[in-house]
Amino acid sequence: MKKPEAAYVHIPFCSQICYYCDFAKVVVAGQPVDAYLEALIDEWRGYTISNLKTLYIGGGTPTVLSPQQMKKLLSALTEVLSDTADMEITVEANPGDLSDEMISALADSPVNRVSVGVQTFDNRLLKKIGRNQTADEALSALTRLRAAGFENLTVDLIYGLPGQTLDDVIRDVAQFLALDLPHIALYGLILEDHTRFMQLERMGKLNLPTDDRAADMYEYIVSQLTAAGYGHYEISNFSKPGFESKHNLTYWDNAEYYGVGAGASGYVNGVRYKNHGPIQHYINSVDKRVTADTLTEHQKMEEELFLGLRKATGVSVATFDAKFSQSFSAVYGDVVDKLAKTDLVSYDGQILRLTERGFELGNEVFAEFLLDT
Numbered sequence: 001m002k003k004p005e006a007a008y009v010h011i012p013f014c015s016q017i018c019y020y021c022d023f024a025k026v027v028v029a030g031q032p033v034d035a036y037l038e039a040l041i042d043e044w045r046g047y048t049i050s051n052l053k054t055l056y057i058g059g060g061t062p063t064v065l066s067p068q069q070m071k072k073l074l075s076a077l078t079e080v081l082s083d084t085a086d087m088e089i090t091v092e093a094n095p096g097d098l099s100d101e102m103i104s105a106l107a108d109s110p111v112n113r114v115s116v117g118v119q120t121f122d123n124r125l126l127k128k129i130g131r132n133q134t135a136d137e138a139l140s141a142l143t144r145l146r147a148a149g150f151e152n153l154t155v156d157l158i159y160g161l162p163g164q165t166l167d168d169v170i171r172d173v174a175q176f177l178a179l180d181l182p183h184i185a186l187y188g189l190i191l192e193d194h195t196r197f198m199q200l201e202r203m204g205k206l207n208l209p210t211d212d213r214a215a216d217m218y219e220y221i222v223s224q225l226t227a228a229g230y231g232h233y234e235i236s237n238f239s240k241p242g243f244e245s246k247h248n249l250t251y252w253d254n255a256e257y258y259g260v261g262a263g264a265s266g267y268v269n270g271v272r273y274k275n276h277g278p279i280q281h282y283i284n285s286v287d288k289r290v291t292a293d294t295l296t297e298h299q300k301m302e303e304e305l306f307l308g309l310r311k312a313t314g315v316s317v318a319t320f321d322a323k324f325s326q327s328f329s330a331v332y333g334d335v336v337d338k339l340a341k342t343d344l345v346s347y348d349g350q351i352l353r354l355t356e357r358g359f360e361l362g363n364e365v366f367a368e369f370l371l372d373t
Contacts, residue, residue: 004268005053006250009040009077010261011062012279015097018119019130019200020158022192024263024277025060031279037069039283040261041076043275047258049080054088054247061117063097067105074109084110088152088246092117095138103141103148113152114145115185121175122168125161130196135175142179152243154183159221160214161189162197162207169217173224182243186221186236188214218360233312235359254300254307270294297324298371301331305369309345309362314353335368 013028013036055077065073078084090113091106098116106114120126121135138155145153157176159169176184189208191198200206209217222232230238234252237245250257259266262282265274273292276282281290295303301324308315320328329336336352339345344358344365358365 003049003051004256004258004266005051006247006255006257007049007052007055008247008257008259008264008266009044009055009057009073010059010259010264010275011057011065011073012036012060012262012277013064014059014061015064015094016130016132017196019128019196020189020192022195023060026279028064032283033065033069035283036262036279037065037073039288041073043288044077044260045080047260049258050082052081052087054090054250055081056090056247058090058092058115061094061097062091063093063102067099067101070102070105071109074105074111078110088113090115090245090247093141094133095141096133098141098144100144103144107148107150112150113154114150115154115156116141116145118155119158120161120164120168121172122164125164125168128162129158139179142181151182153181154185154239154243154245155179155181156185156187157221158187158189159217160209162200164209164217166213166216166220169220173221177224177228183237183239183245184225184230186218186225186238188218215360222356222359231312232356232359235310235354235362249311252307252310254304270300300324301326302369302371305332306366309352309354309358309365312353314351317350317352331371332369339365339368 010024012025013031013033014025015028017025017027057073057077062070078089081087087110089111091111092115094117116138118138119129119131121138123134126133126135142153142155155176157172191201197206201208225238226232230240231244232238233244234248237248239245256267256269258268259273259275262275262279263277265272271292271294273289275288276285276290282288304320304323305315317328336347340347343355344361346353346355354362354365
């Protein structure tokens with residue numbers, strides 16, 4: 001059986017918790033970081049990985065590790081790989097953690113892509129969302145990463161933030177375009193349970209833009225990025241040609257991947273699994289997985305549509321037919337006929353795609369592809 005060609009490694013530590021974040025994470029102070037890295041490396045080696053096309057180290061905030069810890073981690077992850085020359089190896093980074101020593105540790109490793117969590121270039125909004133950086137620190141980090149030889153850089157931006165106006169978004173986009181970076185991930189703020197923002201919303205204390213104003217923000221950003229030559233290759237991602245995220249395309253192609261670390265999710269041999277999230281549970285458990293679900297054929301088909309439609313290239317009928325040994329039209333013909341009457345999808349009999357409006361309202365489309373179980 002073919003092994004996955006992608007791996008995600010989770011570092012669940014942060015210097016502080018952002019008000020919107022519900023990822024598996026803890027404040028790093030007082031945590032058994034070295035013991036965690038040992039447990040993670042043991043799990044990694046247990047998969048006997050030797051060949052990968054992509055490796056993504058996310059969090060949390062991987063760069064909250066010390067430079068020495070980062071070197072140890074990167075060495076252990078890559079020493080088992082037969083060839084890293086053509087791999088995409090990404091590390092997520094917080095601007096405030098990117099000391100010269102940390103950048104040097106990354107530059108001296110096979111890492112060739114850095115994802116910087118900027119979120120906004122507005123200091124007022126950064127403070128409102130619980131970030132511990134300034135806009136100048138983000139700009140400095142990006143400048144120093146480039147000076148260290150990193151060409152493949154991406155940033156995250158969030159729109160629809162509390163108190164954010166369209167003028168704020170216009171300034172953020174202008175600043176991003178001035179940097180001439182090759183990639184950006186764009187996210188509308190989503191309120192998640194167990195976050196400070198959700199608590200404030202329930203108390204009526206979160207001043208969010210209206211849905212119409214958030215839509216205006218999204219449409220403005222898309223228009224400016226596409227006009228500047230960025231391809232809108234996935235619902236939330238834009239890139240210059242050749243700088244698409246190869247790792248994330250693994251997810252959207254519904255391909256399998258390893259998930260390593262506390263709270264990490266993976267997809268191997270038709271099984272979607274999730275690891276223990278609490279740090280000590282993860283460190284002390286022999287079996288790192290807390291859930292493992294074998295997908296039914298219907299679930300696999302649903303995911304093929306949910307994930308594939310996130311891409312601008314859409315879902316290939318021929319690929320679907322070959323992958324599932326069933327006719328796409330027999331399974332989804334009625335749904336496609338219904339959606340073809342909207343302006344949310346386009347379909348030529350070979351490829352099903354979301355339109356730009358469909359990208360904006362994707363969840364409405366995805367729900368149509370749920371199958372009876």
